[in-house]
Amino acid sequence: MDNTLVSDQSTEQRILEAARRVFVVKGFAGARMQEIADAAGINKALLHYYFRSKEKLFEQIFREAFGRLLPGLAEIFSRPLPFFRKIELFTETYISLVIEQPYLPVFVLSEMHRNPDDFFQKHIQPEMLASIRQIGRQFAEAAQEGLIRPIDPRQLMLNIMSLCVFPFVGRPMLQRMMQVNDTEYQQLMEARRQSVSAFIIQAIQP
Secondary structure, eight states: OOHHHHHHHHHHHHHHHHHHHHHHHHHHHHOOHHHHHHHHTSOHHHHHHHOSSHHHHHHHHHHHHHHTTHHHHHHHTTSSOOHHHHHHHHHHHHHHHHHHSTTHHHHHHHHHHHOHHHHHHHHOOHHHHHHHHHHHHHHHHHHHTTSSOOOOHHHHHHHHHHHHHHHHHTHHHHHHHHTOOHHHHHHHHHHHHHHHHHHHHHHHOO
């Protein structure tokens, strides 16, 4: 492989990793290109060579982050699996993903609140909405078939997502309230892969 290409890929990856860290802490409005360049260990001119503007850099970071959240999760509910197994896979997959990329929920939520209309137009594709509606229909059908007790499918979706997301979004507060260190909190999050689905299933069984 051409050494120049390897160098370009390495520099670009370093920029993206530095930008993720800065954007998570500062958000789009608070982040500065100079700060990102410093974090990447390059000068600002080189940063602009790879990414002409903060908007373009942020767009790539955010698209990669958000793109990892929905498609794989929605695909689980299209599989021919028992209903409760789908819930188990959904929570296990989501929590595993966020354990690997803990900045994702805070990053996505902050940008959703920053400009909801722009966020929806840019990042919520029609197929994503169709997948979400499909999940809601499966919840409603499970209730009609007596697999789960009668429940508003919207409330069930809210409950599942809240149980998966909030421990990561609220980590600084929760960790101090429970008086646990980083290692202990990480162990709690690992255990949530199974505990969340077990809690949900027990709550909705007829």
